[in-house]
Amino acid sequence: MIKYVLLDVDNTLLDFNLCADESMHKAADGFGIVLPENIFEIFHEINTELWHDIEKGKLTREGLYKIRWNKIFDVAKIDLDGEVFEKFFVKNLHTSAVPVNGAMSLLEYLAPKYTLCVASNAAYDQQVSRLKKADMYKYMKHLFISEDVGAPKPSAKFFDACIAALNCPLDEVIMIGDSLSADINGAHDYGLATCFYNHAHTDIPDGICADYVVNSLDEIKSIL
Ligand SMILES: [Mg+2]
Known part of the structure; x- marks a missing residue:
């Protein structure tokens, strides 16, 4: 679960x-x-x-x-x-933090049901500042940001750090993201469930194994 x-x-x-x-x-x-x-x-x-x-x-x-x-x-x-x-x-x-359509509503929906964590390839201070500005920071129990972790998605080292901090079985974790290479392939290869946010409505190439594909963030509410 x-x-x-x-x-x-x-x-x-x-x-x-x-x-x-x-x-x-x-x-x-x-x-x-x-x-x-x-x-x-x-x-x-x-x-x-x-x-x-x-x-x-x-x-x-x-x-x-x-x-x-x-x-x-x-x-x-x-x-x-x-x-x-x-x-x-x-x-x-x-200081630039324009939310994606439906992002706040998704976080409000997910926060009471799950432990929410950021998993991002970026500079730590930059993401913290932007998440605070967007009022999303308060929902996050853990921040896994590549600069701080010392390795980027999709490397196993990045996901090792997430799982070590969460201290949980792999089947209790899902990765949601818009990058087929960093988010979906990375998490899938590590053994996590995945949800691909296909905002650009791109064709999904063969060999990509997303457990779920959504075109809008709202659709995630019917999955989780
Ligand atoms: Mg992304």
Whole structure:
């Protein structure tokens, strides 16, 4: 029986896409530059690729901070130091907390029935600050955040730390998230139940074993 729910944060509870968009435009205003209309698409493609490298152990978060905006500015043909821009972008991101539709209502529903925990690949202080701003922090009994854990999802080391802290059998835990690689494959390979939040309505490739697939967070209430 499920007793513990591990929740991804970005694009599961908080709308990272909107937060990132807001944060990059605020940073650009500070530099007095105008970002091209397709900047978010460029950011999204490069950022996703870099986070996949982190999941595979080919890159560190610190490495990402050094190269992310330089790569983006190369493509966008913007002449600005990406490493400096990154600092302002991340600072803005710290206080940017746009909830995903239905996220608060889901937490209100789950909190009395389960022990809720954050399971996120990110910087610790940043996620705490954003969860507090969104008033979601109060629902979380444990925060498993890669910077603090010392390893990212989908590594077994990340889930080892979760299970060691929860001190429970694997079949009492479900992972809910929007990343097939980090959340769903990672948790499934470790032996946990999984729920894929398919907000982008993508086709699920062969070889992915999600126990549940939902298109909206509301649907989770009929599963848990
Ligand atoms: Mg996510």
